[in-house]
Amino acid sequence: MRGRPAFAPALLVAMLAAGTTWAALLAWRGFLVDSFSYLAPLAVTAVMIGAAGAVLRWLGSPAVLTLSVQLLVATAMVSSELGGSPIPLGPAAREIGRSIDQAMHSASTYAAPIASDVPSVSPLLFLGGVVFVVIVDFLACTLHRVPVAGLALLAIYSVPAGLVKTGPSWVAFLLAAIGFLALLHLDSRDHLLKWGRPLGPESNSPWAEGNPVSDAIRVGAGRIGAVATACALVIPPFIPVLDINLLAIGPGNGDDNIQIRNPRTDLRRDLEQSEEVTLVRFHTNDPHPGYLRIAALNRFTGDEWSTGDRGVADEDTATGALPDPPGVDLDVPRSSYSYTFEATHAFDSTWLPTPFPASSVDADGDWRYDPDTFDFLAVPDDLTTEDLDWDATGLDLDFGTDGRFFKDAGLDEVADEFLEVPGGLPAIVRSQAVAVTTGASDDYEAALLLQDWFRERGGFKYSLKKAPDGIGGNAFEAFLNADAPGGRVGYCEQFASAMAVMARMVGIPARVAIGFLAPDDLGNGDFEYTSDDLHAWPELYFHGTGWVGFEPTPARISGTPPDYTSVPVDIDNPTEPTSDPTSSGPSRTLSEQPTATVTTTLPDEQVADESSSGADSGIDWVGIVVRVGIGLLVLAIAALALFWPRVARGRARGRRLSGSPEDIWDELRASALDLALPWPAGRSPQQIGMTLVSHLGDRSDDDRPERPRTGPDADPEATMALERIISALELARYARPGSSVPPPGLADDALTCIASLEAGVTPSVATRARWLPRSVWQRPVRAVASDDDLVDA
Known part of the structure; x- marks a missing residue:
């Protein structure tokens, strides 16, 4: 029921x-x-x-x-x-x-x-x-x-x-x-x-x-x-x-090759947060600890740096000694320092921060390293750095300041991925890269010139609030062009990305590193990194030194750069790069002009998503209100279309019930049409009444079954009301003109009959009759009295 x-x-x-x-x-x-x-x-x-x-x-x-x-x-x-x-x-x-x-x-x-x-x-x-x-x-x-x-x-x-x-x-x-x-x-x-x-x-x-x-x-x-x-x-x-x-x-x-997430931190958001959060504490015998790397980003798509696809072997675990860093000359002086790290509850990362390069790393859990980058990543999905303790031994490589260990990388010494530059970047990126490095005698001098241009000669300024959004695409043009509104203003991620891409364009293998810049000294060999220390910097590859970090971010934020990057370069005709993105600039003076590999072509109009991240992002209440308003408008239009038939039907019913017996009889015919009940054509009111009475239902049954009981016994009151309506209709039709007067309460009798007819159909039919009445579109035609009607009367 x-x-x-x-x-x-x-x-x-x-x-x-x-x-x-x-x-x-x-x-x-x-x-x-x-x-x-x-x-x-x-x-x-x-x-x-x-x-x-x-x-x-x-x-x-x-x-x-x-x-x-x-x-x-x-x-x-x-x-x-x-x-x-x-x-x-x-x-x-x-x-x-x-x-x-x-x-x-x-x-x-x-x-x-x-x-x-x-x-x-x-x-x-x-x-x-x-x-x-x-x-x-x-x-x-x-x-x-x-x-x-x-x-x-x-x-x-x-x-x-x-x-x-x-x-x-x-x-x-x-x-x-x-x-x-x-x-x-x-x-x-x-x-x-x-x-x-x-x-x-x-x-x-x-x-x-x-x-x-x-x-x-x-x-x-x-x-x-x-x-x-x-x-x-x-x-x-x-x-x-x-x-x-x-x-x-x-x-x-299996876990021999795994698909990893992009670990690139949204530095702008983290650096702009109002509260400084401690992330990593450690104890070391290194008197001057510096960079702590989380991950290296190898792949640049034109809009984003990512780790790319990594393969880790079962034996490459964080359980002790590591291989020597690739590309480092055996004659490079080195010192070892021990570190004991502790991550706080606030630092939840699937990438393990370690000094680079390191000679050993020992951490609880299944942490694997990539032998090409020495990044450590968690293999189980639920393994993170949260509240984790681990030990590491870092190597301090002394490259000196004479550049004797920095040799140009061989043709197949690194993977092609570290030289790939996607198409579709603004022309200013290549023209500036070539112009800045003009006069350099080798890759090392070109790298020094690039760093010096970002830190000193280029007129760049560090600002989180005024920096353009993004790190690629048209953001490059806004960041590099001194003549553009807000040009040459950015933050560490943009400085690192721009120098790495420009280094690739002049033939230097490059990638971007994400990690911590410099810790706070707590005394007695204890240090800590906070959310304010999150940083990005480029790493460039040279034969004899391997991967080494450079620091293009201005000194106000990054402090003193590594000693091997502070070597002055003597060039005969220093050239200030042009701000005209259409100019190709002078050619770099090298024995062989390098060519960057283009792997992905993007349309010129392809730009980065304009939605800002971090502090600039938030709940778009205006957009939500607009969407809700549009949705409500659509629903209002739909509701208007749905309610109109019922309103029109109600007005027609009220008009007929206030009229003559013929009008009331028309209302019964319209109700039968709405309820899909039979109404015999060409029959007398008595014959039609016999059909209708078999469809009367019990109005008092609040829990009406799917197939209600019908007939004259189901609702005797409605049966008598139908008889009164038929009698009044016959008088109106067949009595001498002017002699018949409609009895009082005929409209109430009609409503009683209609309610009983609705009680005799299924609930779905009754609902459909109220909201989608057929009589609105298919009006019942009033019958004309016939000879059979006179005989019945």
Whole structure:
């Protein structure tokens, strides 16, 4: 048994489906650093789609119409989010296409998680999430196929498996599983209640102990759903032959080669935070400890530096001695210093900070190092530096200040990746690189000239607030061009990136290092690094020294650079680089002009995502308000279209009920048409009345069954009211003109008959008749009295 459909339960189920889908989509957070960029608008869109579906289903609309309106709402929200207009036409359509193209390029170029200063993949995640919201709502709420909707939820959760190192979030799975079980429970209860009134103790409560409905729901939804969820978690690890892992739980594909996350710290955000946080403490016998490296970034895509793809072997562990650093001449004087590190609870990193170069590292857990970079990374997903202790022995290499160890790298001495420069960079980058290094006799002098230009001769200034956004693309032009507004102003990450790229352009292998600059001295050999010490610097490769760090960031921030980088360079005709990006500048005076390898070509108009990171980012309340407003406008238009038939029907009913018996008879005919009840054509009122009385239902039954009992005995009062209406109609039609007077209370009798007819149909038909009345579009035609009518009278 069930009563008239109420809007609250319909809305509850719709919001539960939307919330469950949104919770499952939390599993996609590992694809990008700023997950709020797709989760926030997706939450608003899910609510709008779910609310629209709830209203339509409550009104009894067909499934096709419900899905169509939801797709319309989804299209308007997507167009508003990606194109700036709810109508995806003209400029909005072009902007949507551009956003998706950039997102697809980033998805195919960068490793997850993708940083916020490159074209974001959030448009793809948002669009995919909207599709899943519509699918789950349609399956679970409109078609009442909750188990099938569970497959869609599982598909959402399985997407990050194998693509993100950490895999999908277990929190997302837990929340989605709870929501799915709740949907399954409500759906089972709804299906069981259609069979009729429950029997047994406390029959009015389907939740009572011992009630058949309660027992069936507990067995059908609770136990089956719980067992299915448990199987989804337990079975995959024991089926390795299938080579699938939908829930990212199981043995995986081994750990000889692993996909790693981009460790590039958002330095701008961390440096601008108001509170300084201690991250690493250590004790050492080194009297002047300096740089502590977290990771080296080898790959530059034009918009972002990343670690690229790394391979680590089982034997390359943080359990003691390390090989000698590659490329270092055996004659280089060296000293060893011991370090005992302790990370605080605030420092949660899957990369282990170590001195570079180091001769040994010993840390608890499965930490592996890359022999090309000597970066240490965690192999298990749950291993981090949080509250970790580790020991290391660092090497202090004395290269002197005469440059005798700095030789140009051989042709195949390093991987080609360290010389690759993507296409599409502004012309000013190459022209400045060549102009700055003009007159250098070798790579070492070219590197010294580059560092000196950034620190002294170039007129660069350090500023977090005035620095342009990003580290590549058009940000290069804004950073390097002295004539541009705010030109030659940046922070350490931009200085390091610019020098590394320009070094590659003149043939010097280069990469960017991320770590800590200089610790605070606590006394007695104790030091600490804080969030203010986070830093980026370039590392360049030379035969005889291997990878060595340079310091292009101005002295006000970085202090004194390494001794081997402070050597003056004597050149005959020093040339100040031109600010004209179209000028190629003079050629570098070297025996052989190096050529950078171009591996990735980007369109010239491809620019970095303009959304700023760190302190410049935040909750876009204006954007959220606009999106909510657009969604409400769409819903208001849909509601207006939906409410108009009911309003028009109510006005027509009021007009007829205040009229003559013929008008009241027309209202009964219109009500029968709305309720899809038969109305015999060409029949007398008595014959039509005999048809209608068989469809009268019991108005007093609050818990109306799916198939109500009908007939004259179901509602005797309505049967008598119908007889009075027919008698008044016959008098009006066949009595002598002017002799018949409509009896009082005829309108009330009509309302009684209409209510009884509604009680005799299913709840869904009655709801559809109220909200989508056929008589609004198909008006009943008033019949003309015939000879049969006279005979019956």
